[in-house]
Amino acid sequence: MDRVDEILAQWNRERPDLDVTSMGLIGRIRRLAAHLGREMEKTFAAHGLNSATFDVLATLRRSGPPYGLSPGDLLAAMMITSGTLTNRIDQLEKAGLVKRNHNPEDGRSVIVSLTDKGFSAIDAAVTAHAATQARLVASLPAADKAALDALLRGYLARFENPA
Amino acid sequence: MDRVDEILAQWNRERPDLDVTSMGLIGRIRRLAAHLGREMEKTFAAHGLNSATFDVLATLRRSGPPYGLSPGDLLAAMMITSGTLTNRIDQLEKAGLVKRNHNPEDGRSVIVSLTDKGFSAIDAAVTAHAATQARLVASLPAADKAALDALLRGYLARFENPA
DNA sequence: TCCCGATATCTTGACGTCAAGATAATACAA
DNA sequence: TTGTATTATCTTGACGTCAAGATATCGGGA
Numbered sequence: 001m002d003r004v005d006e007i008l009a010q011w012n013r014e015r016p017d018l019d020v021t022s023m024g025l026i027g028r029i030r031r032l033a034a035h036l037g038r039e040m041e042k043t044f045a046a047h048g049l050n051s052a053t054f055d056v057l058a059t060l061r062r063s064g065p066p067y068g069l070s071p072g073d074l075l076a077a078m079m080i081t082s083g084t085l086t087n088r089i090d091q092l093e094k095a096g097l098v099k100r101n102h103n104p105e106d107g108r109s110v111i112v113s114l115t116d117k118g119f120s121a122i123d124a125a126v127t128a129h130a131a132t133q134a135r136l137v138a139s140l141p142a143a144d145k146a147a148l149d150a151l152l153r154g155y156l157a158r159f160e161n162p163a
Numbered sequence: 164m165d166r167v168d169e170i171l172a173q174w175n176r177e178r179p180d181l182d183v184t185s186m187g188l189i190g191r192i193r194r195l196a197a198h199l200g201r202e203m204e205k206t207f208a209a210h211g212l213n214s215a216t217f218d219v220l221a222t223l224r225r226s227g228p229p230y231g232l233s234p235g236d237l238l239a240a241m242m243i244t245s246g247t248l249t250n251r252i253d254q255l256e257k258a259g260l261v262k263r264n265h266n267p268e269d270g271r272s273v274i275v276s277l278t279d280k281g282f283s284a285i286d287a288a289v290t291a292h293a294a295t296q297a298r299l300v301a302s303l304p305a306a307d308k309a310a311l312d313a314l315l316r317g318y319l320a321r322f323e324n325p326a
Numbered sequence: 327t328c329c330c331g332a333t334a335t336c337t338t339g340a341c342g343t344c345a346a347g348a349t350a351a352t353a354c355a356a
Numbered sequence: 357t358t359g360t361a362t363t364a365t366c367t368t369g370a371c372g373t374c375a376a377g378a379t380a381t382c383g384g385g386a
């Protein structure tokens with residue numbers, strides 16, 4: 001009987017006509033995401049970042065040399081809107097972690113690249129981030145972890161692999 | 164090979180020293196939460212609400228008669244800060260869906276109650292919401308759904324049942 | 327009775343996000 | 357070559373959230 005179960009029990013009492021069997025599953029996914037996000041945010045803050053700016057730097061870093069992508073490329077890799085991305089890049093540029101360069105082949109386009117400072121920052125942050133993530137799942141038995149990951153992958157595919 | 168796997172593959176190429184085995188699990192939970200949240204938001208919007216205001220109304224509704232709780236009670240049931248709750252109640256009061264009453268037994272305290280309009284609104288919204296949630300998990304085989312829910316419950320307990 | 331710590335709620339200011347639309351450059355058909 | 361649709365990015369305004377602190381009330385000890 002966890003907090004989600006309590007919520008379901010209340011609904012069953014007040015609105016017995018409702019089928020809330022799906023509510024528990026979805027509620028648990030969302031509560032877990034919130035808990036995990038808050039923990040990870042602490043690691044980002046310790047490196048002068050937040051999840052928004054980390055996300056941009058990490059995408060550039062893992063894209064490999066020369067560590068530059070257009071805003072359009074970045075958008076395709078993230079679950080955000082274009083206005084949000086512009087704001088993130090502005091913040092990072094102001095902090096000297098990325099720079100914008102004109103794309104000589106297309107006047108509409110821009111290439112956002114990691115600066116040396118940005119490269120150092122994201123490399124240190126992602127190292128700590130991986131450790132935080134390992135800690136956040138450490139309490140989960142290996143078998144549960146594997147089973148959970150497999151089930152989530154199948155579920156997620158229904159949203160991201162239209163077919 | 165979903166999008167999360169692509170991210171892990173990039174990290175393995177660029178930072179083979181990192182152990183990213185936990186990153187996939189956490190990433191999938193968070194991406195799922197985002198997808199689910201956006202879908203549910205559409206249902207709330209169709210009823211003139213959003214997830215923030217729905218959350219307050221739903222908590223009051225499922226608390227049962229007389230459909231009134233103090234901000235403190237509401238806070239305990241939600242994963243938000245007090246300032247956020249004050250703002251939510253303000254919005255709902257402005258819309259005529261809840262009302263604040265002084266608590267005669269404690270001058271510091273307030274009782275937030277559903278108005279008739281608020282009661283009608285949340286009853287209609289939650290009916291639609293339950294249908295949306297059912298649709299969002301409909302593609303999942305019943306066995307997977309049960310297994311996933313059980314694993315998530317165990318994982319969530321590590322964050323919400325300190326012991 | 328009086329005072330002070332605890333409690334309940336609200337206020338303030340900054341920030342991240344989004345939807346919708348603006349701006350500018352490119353591509354391609356006529 | 358010209359004009360229009362398309363593409364890439366940015367701007368604007370509104371909103372929800374948070375952390376930190378302010379305000380007001382309560383409760384218990386001196």
